[in-house]
Amino acid sequence: xxxxxxxxxxxxxxxxxKYLLAPQPLFHSLVYLVQILFELILKKVDAIFKTGIxxxxxxxxxxxxxxxKNNLYGYRNxxxxxxxxxxxTKATENIAEKQRKNIKFWxxxxxxxxxxxxFQIFEEKEQMFSLHRxxxxxxxxxxxxxxxxxSWGIKVMLDWTQxxxxxxxxxxxxxxxxxxxxxxxLLFFYVLRDYAYGDEVAICSVEKAINDxxxxxxxxLEFHGELTNNHVxxxxxxxxMLGRLSxxxxxxxxxxxxxLNETPRMMTPSGFLREDSSSYHILLLRTYLEALWVAExxxxxxxxxxxxxxxxxxxxxxxxxxxxxxxEKKWRVPLVGDVSPDFHREWLNNICRxxxxxxxxxPIEVEPDEHSGWNRIWKSEKLSKELLSPRKEENKRCLxxxxxxxxxxxxxxxxxxxHMNPTGCIPLFSHGHNDIFSFVLxxxxxxxxxxxxxxxxxxDKFSNYGKTGHAHNTFTVDGLEPYPLNRRVYxxxxxxxxxxxxxxxxxxxxxxxxxxxxxxxxxKKISAYREFHVTHNALRITDFVQGIGAHVMKTFFHFxxxxxxxxxxxxxxxxxxxxxxxxxxxxxxxxxxxxxxIKIAEGIREPEPSGWYFPEYGSALPIRxxxxxxxxxxxxxxxxxxxxxx
Numbered sequence: 349x350x351x352x353x354x355x356x357x358x359x360x361x362x363x364x365x366k367y368l369l370a371p372q373p374l375f376h377s378l379v380y381l382v383q384i385l386f387e388l389i390l391k392k393v394d395a396i397f398k399t400g401i402x403x404x405x406x407x408x409x410x411x412x413x414x415x416x417k418n419n420l421y422g423y424r425n426x427x428x429x430x431x432x433x434x435x436x437t438k439a440t441e442n443i444a445e446k447q448r449k450n451i452k453f454w455x456x457x458x459x460x461x462x463x464x465x466x467f468q469i470f471e472e473k474e475q476m477f478s479l480h481r482x483x484x485x486x487x488x489x490x491x492x493x494x495x496x497x498x499s500w501g502i503k504v505m506l507d508w509t510q511x512x513x514x515x516x517x518x519x520x521x522x523x524x525x526x527x528x529x530x531x532x533x534l535l536f537f538y539v540l541r542d543y544a545y546g547d548e549v550a551i552c553s554v555e556k557a558i559n560d561x562x563x564x565x566x567x568x569l570e571f572h573g574e575l576t577n578n579h580v581x582x583x584x585x586x587x588x589m590l591g592r593l594s595x596x597x598x599x600x601x602x603x604x605x606x607x608l609n610e611t612p613r614m615m616t617p618s619g620f621l622r623e624d625s626s627s628y629h630i631l632l633l634r635t636y637l638e639a640l641w642v643a644e645x646x647x648x649x650x651x652x653x654x655x656x657x658x659x660x661x662x663x664x665x666x667x668x669x670x671x672x673x674x675x676e677k678k679w680r681v682p683l684v685g686d687v688s689p690d691f692h693r694e695w696l697n698n699i700c701r702x703x704x705x706x707x708x709x710x711p712i713e714v715e716p717d718e719h720s721g722w723n724r725i726w727k728s729e730k731l732s733k734e735l736l737s738p739r740k741e742e743n744k745r746c747l748x749x750x751x752x753x754x755x756x757x758x759x760x761x762x763x764x765x766x767h768m769n770p771t772g773c774i775p776l777f778s779h780g781h782n783d784i785f786s787f788v789l790x791x792x793x794x795x796x797x798x799x800x801x802x803x804x805x806x807x808d809k810f811s812n813y814g815k816t817g818h819a820h821n822t823f824t825v826d827g828l829e830p831y832p833l834n835r836r837v838y839x840x841x842x843x844x845x846x847x848x849x850x851x852x853x854x855x856x857x858x859x860x861x862x863x864x865x866x867x868x869x870x871x872k873k874i875s876a877y878r879e880f881h882v883t884h885n886a887l888r889i890t891d892f893v894q895g896i897g898a899h900v901m902k903t904f905f906h907f908x909x910x911x912x913x914x915x916x917x918x919x920x921x922x923x924x925x926x927x928x929x930x931x932x933x934x935x936x937x938x939x940x941x942x943x944x945x946i947k948i949a950e951g952i953r954e955p956e957p958s959g960w961y962f963p964e965y966g967s968a969l970p971i972r973x974x975x976x977x978x979x980x981x982x983x984x985x986x987x988x989x990x991x992x993x994x
Contacts, residue, residue: 480520481528619661620752624780625685686779801962
């Protein structure tokens with residue numbers, strides 16, 4: 349009986365079963381699945397019996413040795429007072445007074461009359477994580493600096509310690525959350541260093557609680573073999589910052605060693621985080637800048653010089669992701685890959701223009717931003733170095749980071765950004781999406797064609813949609829993408845493909861060609877590539893799929909919310925007219941040998957999601973998505989021409 353796609357099996361599952369009918373792929377896949385099963389069993393046994401075997405197996409050698417040697421984790425009492433430079437001499441000793449507070453994270457707000465309910469039930473686990481990570485407490489301190497805020501924050505920390513300290517099986521003790529809680533507590537005291545607090549016993553209790561968290565963390569570092577990702581750098585940040593500030597060198601040494609050994613693995617030589625996400629790259633830039641600050645603050649010169657190189661490389665890479673909107677006069681970072689739930693995107697949006705960042709690298713003439721988000725932490729800080737003058741670098745139209753798969757073109761008023769993982773698929777540890785062949789397009793720095801992002805990490809159809817090719821500006825063959833989603837159940841040989849990038853620049857414009865052989869998992873004779881040709885006021889995209897047989901081709905374009913009207917030409921249905929900020933954009937869709945079906949969707953959830961934008965984790969807004977569908981014999985050739993005014 350032939351294998352066919354049905355409601356029981358996805359197209360990808362059916363295709364995988366066909367792939368496994370061949371003896372060699374079946375053998376390699378069985379070996380791979382046995383290895384995964386053994387690892388899962390070991391992890392489960394370790395979780396039940398607390399053996400520590402799984403953790404010992406995953407920890408790198410450099411940490412096994414240091415854990416054997418360092419068993420003393422004493423700290424210097426009063427380290428939280430070490431930040432203080434008291435100008436406001438009014439001490440606030442009474443921490444029992446109830447104060448009504450609004451706690452904000454994501455797009456929700458919790459109102460508490462005293463302290464939060466740490467055991468409240470949320471619809472989504474990331475909401476629960478956010479409550480226990482105390483990021484909202486740091487933001488509250490930044491936005492409401494006062495003695496009263498400091499008093500209330502200490503009360504919150506003590507209440508959490510009293511109620512959660514013996515709840516080690518609660519998700520609040522997940523290692524990433526512990527790391528965030530430690531750092532956000534330290535920065536809370538740093539932000540409010542100008543305000544006195546008189547209860548020494550309370551301060552000492554908070555210090556002990558934070559140190560206990562760190563000792564727990566060092567026994568639960570997030571090393572998971574090939575699945576190890578940025579979390580372990582966040583663990584390192586917490587241990588290093590606390591260790592140096594509290595004079596606990598044993599903790600600092602663990603954090604330092606992780607940074608030194610894992611940075612080359614986590615970062616490409618060009619400075620990009622190897623996780624295929626613009627949001628997570630910016631988040632980890634924050635991690636390195638904060639570790640760099642502590643190294644400078646505590647006089648750890650050797651580590652400072654080393655970590656400075658990594659932070660500077662990350663900062664240069666981050667500038668490649670920053671686009672200045674000449675229409676709205678603000679900086680934008682395109683959504684590519686997952687959006688971190690840790691903070692609202694605006695919190696870190698201007699980190700490249702913070703004083704901390706401009707000390708390291710300044711590619712253009714720009715005023716330091718001291719008034720937005722994370723930058724406000726350092727607003728009143730007296731820096732030890734002058735800000736760098738803008739570097740006199742060649743004004744390049746093309747920015748390429750081939751080792752990490754990021755490419756950018758600035759040509760006249762057109763800006764295009766591409767991302768394609770150089771391995772040909774999205775690694776299991778990554779926050780990337782199925783975005784090869786995809787792109788984002790800006791006109792005068794304002795988004796026109798966008799990457800919609802992803803709704804959440806929940807394992808449901810709506811959340812998974814954001815990872816798929818259907819949610820990107822790319823094309824599919826018979827409903828399948830160039831490579832499957834990064835699920836561990838897919839054998840490595842099935843997941844991977846071979847990408848190719850060719851670049852050409854001339855006086856008239858620029859050309860980029862992307863190829864990938866991942867469609868060969870459908871049929872060995874299928875190959876595909878896409879060409880981009882950029883001129884001063886137009887982008888021409890040409891798609892080629894070669895092979896045999898009849899196939900269904902679908903191409904997707906996702907438009908920004910400011911593209912508020914799309915109309916098909918009455919005389920030529922393959923021509924569309926878009927209204928955008930008072931200007932008109934024309935799109936021409938041409939398929940060789942066929943007239944395509946053109947559909948526009950907006951805010952559709954069933955039967956399959958389409959027409960959505962996810963600007964923040966957990967937030968969904970309707971947008972217009974264009975789907976161009978053609979059923980024809982291969983070869984397939986299509987042109988999509990986007991023309992701007994002038």
